[in-house]
Amino acid sequence: MAKSQEAIIVNRHITLNQNQIMLSAIEVFSEIGYMKATVKDITTRANVGHGTFYHYFKNKNNLLDQLVDELFEKVKHNIEPKTLPENLYETMKDEARRILDFYYQNRGILLALNEAMMVNHHYKEKWLELSERLFKRIERDIKGSMKKGYCHNMNVDVTIRALACMFEGYGNYIMWQPSSPREIEMTAESLTDFCYKAVFKLKA
Structure with a gap:
């Protein structure tokens, strides 16, 4: 996503994969809405597997x-x-x-x-x-x-x-x-x- 549209994640302890998932989630939420978005939508956009997602987050x-x-x-x-x-x-x-x-x-x-x-x-x-x-x-x-x-x-x-x-x-x-x-x-x-x-x- 364009960095001009979303402020950079400020927590320096967040890993690159975690940051990518979070930024991709923002994109997905913006496009189809939070309620319609699925974990699969987010991982596909972030180009990571479900296992990587659940390593950092319990759920959406x-x-x-x-x-x-x-x-x-x-x-x-x-x-x-x-x-x-x-x-x-x-x-x-x-x-x-x-x-x-x-x-x-x-x-x-x-x-x-x-x-x-x-x-x-x-x-x-x-x-x-x-x-x-x-x-x-x-x-x-x-x-x-x-x-x-x-x-x-x-x-x-x-x-x-x-x-x-x-x-x-x-x-x-x-x-x-x-x-x-x-x-x-x-x-x-x-x-x-x-x-x-x-x-x-x-x-x-």
Whole structure:
């Protein structure tokens, strides 16, 4: 599969065969769906035998569990704050782009998780955990800005939840309707314009 579409597996302890199976599974899940995918579909795509698959994974669910674990590791790399520009608007746009990029780069796993949670409560909890991490990220930014007097008077919790839902909602759209990097950049700018004007005090 194209590495531009899925973020690289970040756990260095994963072997080449295991990595190939995981990446091939993402491809298969993206093409035919998690529920329809079989172990045979995955091993055929990965060009490995069933024995190799079962050496690393108990079953298809266990494979998805490991993919989701990797996904949460990627949250630290894609969404957690990095060294950012001093300009508040540029800071917001950079973070908006990274959030949207996260959904784009990991859409295969997210689509599988979205499908699996419809029939398994375990995966619904995983999805909610991912949503909550996004909420906490935005919460920290907004509350930090409020302490500095940058924001309008507002119901903080409602505002933060609304912004988190907006980004998650557009992230879900990107999952189902993949966008080009240029489109993601333009979307990040549009969402930033909306948030910046609604939440922050603008200089005259």
